[in-house]
């Protein structure tokens with residue numbers, strides 16, 4: 001088939017690199033159809049070392065450029081991505097299974113992120129500090145060196161941009177490892193950076209899974225690891241990075257609360273709840289999957305949520321009209337269905353969806369589709385309410401008072417995001433203050449423009465992506481102290 005991928009998917013030294021050894025190859029599937037797209041061939045020790053050395057040589061050049069020179073190249077990369085957006089989005093859909101409409105937004109967010117950090121690059125500056133007797137000190141904001149990015153499969157291209165753009169603005173180089181399930185689009189970003197004029201080796205792609213990731217986290221030439229993925233793997237990354245005191249950013253999972261008060265604008269709250277649960281088939285770390293609804297409005301809220309959920313067009317993700325595509329893999333689909341049947345055993349009621357969906361188009365019959373599911377009669381102690389499902393499953397929980405709901409919302413080890421719908425502005429801000437999460441959306445959900453910092457509290461991780469603050473996570477401060485007089489020695 002035309003979409004079968006033959007080219008090498010690794011990239012370093014400014015070019016695609018064929019894998020050395022094909023013995024640990026794993027098939028890569030198209031979620032929409034279940035067919036094999038290509039093999040993912042993991043990089044071993046020698047390849048990882050080559051990629052990191054290539055990054056280091058680019059770092060020596062890139063870090064010497066002024067912010068404005070870096071910005072010019074980054075803006076060109078953003079322009080090329082914008083120009084090729086439709087093709088990249090299509091490939092993302094083929095590899096990930098999400099709808100083309102969402103993939104187009106993802107690619108737009110990627111170039112916006114690069115454009116945004118291009119704008120920040122020339123503004124990076126230190127401070128001048130006056131000291132007694134004409135002496136002074138100044139600070140320099142310097143890059144860290146070679147940074148590693150480890151990505152998840154839910155936003156493959158966007159994650160690569162979210163990590164590389166702030167890294168490059170600060171003068172770092174990057175070796176990026178995509179998820180083994182979505183190896184296709186990171187290498188396109190690498191080619192675009194090259195075409196835009198970055199030095200060879202500035203953005204490198206190594207394919208692989210846990211073993212390749214481990215090699216990256218242990219490598220002595222790596223200064224920082226930025227990771228997106230699950231909590232257990234995040235802990236391992238932190239542990240490995242600790243051995244050589246590498247800096248770490250962890251963007252982990254969540255089980256975020258969305259609190260809907262009876263004084264909300266109901267239609268917006270319903271739309272918000274759908275946005276909080278069903279983007280990318282529910283495979284989104286910041287999703288608001290615990291939907292707390294004030295008891296008085298439970299009935300109309302549930303009716304409207306179910307009506308709209310049933311109307312979601314599920315099927316071929318490449319069609320413009322589709323709103324929900326396929327889950328990432330067959331095992332993941334089975335895991336999600338397992339969570340739903342466990343929820344039923346524990347007393348939850350399926351109001352709609354939650355079943356394997358088989359599209360009528362014969363070419364899609366082997367795809368991994370699950371109809372979007374709304375669970376009622378949920379309790380805080382159920383597995384579906386406590387654990388990250390990472391699928392299209394919304395759990396609805398009734399509540400009575402603000403105090404009670406805040407306590408329940410915070411009763412989790414996660415803390416990535418949260419949301420509140422109310423017309424009472426004092427309440428909205430009070431709730432935002434008291435929710436233990438890195439983001440709180442008021443009267444909307446899952447809007448994450450690149451200007452706004454994104455990241456977790458508690459076991460959802462630390463460090464931030466996007467926003468000006470992320471510069472601090474990709475740079476270090478040097479203090480230079482200048483003596484203008486004589487040395488007053490105690491000795």
Ligand SMILES: NC(=O)C1=CN([C@@H]2O[C@H](COP(=O)(O)OP(=O)(O)OC[C@H]3O[C@@H](n4cnc5c(N)ncnc54)[C@H](O)[C@@H]3O)[C@@H](O)[C@H]2O)C=CC1
Nearest residue numbers: 151152178179209210213214229230233252253285388390
């Ligand atoms: N926070 C988020 O955005 C994400 C959360 N998840 C959650 O995690 C579950 C499992 O998904 P996975 O893709 O298996 O997540 P994962 O956390 O195992 O994988 C994420 C990335 O880490 C890499 N990795 C795995 N083991 C590693 C190691 N020992 N050292 C270094 N890198 C390593 C993987 O190859 C991948 O690139 C999902 O079902 C979901 O619940 C998954 C993806 C994204």
Ligand SMILES: C[N+](C)(C)CCCC(=O)O
Nearest residue numbers: 154155284285286446448
């Ligand atoms: C784009 N957004 C905000 C819906 C999710 C990005 C975070 C992630 O799941 O990787």
